[in-house]
Amino acid sequence: MEDYKFLFKIVLVGNAGVGKTCLVRRFTQGLFPPGQGATIGVDFMIKTVEVDGDKIKLQIWDTAGQERFRSITQSYYRSAHALILVYDISCQPTFDCLPDWLREIQEYANCKVLKILVGNKTDREDREIPTQIGEEFAKQHDMYFLETSAKEAENVERLFYEIAAELIDQARRKDGTSAANKNSMDAIGLGSLGTKASQNSCCSGFNSNSNQCTS
Numbered sequence: 001m002e003d004y005k006f007l008f009k010i011v012l013v014g015n016a017g018v019g020k021t022c023l024v025r026r027f028t029q030g031l032f033p034p035g036q037g038a039t040i041g042v043d044f045m046i047k048t049v050e051v052d053g054d055k056i057k058l059q060i061w062d063t064a065g066q067e068r069f070r071s072i073t074q075s076y077y078r079s080a081h082a083l084i085l086v087y088d089i090s091c092q093p094t095f096d097c098l099p100d101w102l103r104e105i106q107e108y109a110n111c112k113v114l115k116i117l118v119g120n121k122t123d124r125e126d127r128e129i130p131t132q133i134g135e136e137f138a139k140q141h142d143m144y145f146l147e148t149s150a151k152e153a154e155n156v157e158r159l160f161y162e163i164a165a166e167l168i169d170q171a172r173r174k175d176g177t178s179a180a181n182k183n184s185m186d187a188i189g190l191g192s193l194g195t196k197a198s199q200n201s202c203c204s205g206f207n208s209n210s211n212q213c214t215s
C-alpha cells in the first residue's frame with residue numbers, strides 16, 4: 001500500500017507557450033526540456049513530496065494553452081485543489097489574457113480552489129511585466145503570487161511546496177478527517193478545501209514581498 005498522507009490535485013492553466021510544461025518537468029523530473037512541443041489536451045505527472053514529515057502526493061495536471069483544446073481542459077478544473085495560472089513575464093499578451101482565464105476558472109473550478117498566479121521566465125532580459133504589476137493583479141483577484149524560471153529552476157520547488165503546505169493547512173483547519181486524506185472515500189475530492197478556505201484571504205500564506213523575483 002502506498003504510504004502518503006494526502007493526495008492533492010494541482011492544475012496548470014495559461015496561454016500557450018508560457019512554460020507550464022517546463023515548470024512541471026522542472027519540478028517532477030529536475031530538468032528543462034529542450035525544444036518542448038505544445039501540449040496536446042492534458043498531461044499529468046505525479047510527485048510525492050515530504051512536508052513536516054508527512055508524505056504528500058501531488059497529482060499535477062498540465063493543460064494545453066491552445067484555444068482549440070479549451071473544452072477538454074475545462075473539464076479538469078472542477079476537481080482541482082489548486083490552480084496555477086501562468087503568464088510569461090516577457091510577453092504582455094499572456095498577461096492581458098489573465099482576466100479571460102479567471103472567467104474560465106470562475107465558471108469551471110470549485111469556488112474554494114486555491115489560486116496561484118505565476119509569472120514565469122524571470123531569466124529573460126526582455127521583461128515586459130514588472131513584478132509589482134503581477135503582484136497587484138494577484139492581490140486584486142485573491143490569488144497568491146510568485147515569479148519563477150523553469151529554465152533556471154528559480155522558485156519552482158518553492159511554488160509546489162508552498163501549495164502543498166497551504167493545502168495541508170486548509171485540510172487540517174477543516175477537520176481531522178479531510179476528504180483529501182487518503183483514507184477517505186473521496187481521495188481527490190474537494191472536501192479539504194471546505195468552508196474555511198474562504199477565510200484564507202490573498203497572500204496570507206505566501207509572503208508576497210519575499211516572493212518577488214530576485215534575479
Ligand SMILES: Nc1nc2c(ncn2[C@@H]2O[C@H](COP(=O)(O)OP(=O)(O)OP(=O)(O)O)[C@@H](O)[C@H]2O)c(=O)[nH]1
Pocket residue numbers: 014015016017018019020021022023033035036037038039040063064065066120121122123124148149150151152
Ligand atoms: N527563457 C525561458 N524559456 C522558457 C521557460 N519556461 C519555458 N520556456 C520556453 O517557452 C516555450 C514554451 O514552453 P512550454 O512549457 O511548452 O509552454 P506551455 O505553457 O506548456 O505551452 P502549451 O503546452 O502550448 O500550453 C519553450 O520554448 C520553452 O523552452 C523559462 O523559465 N525561461
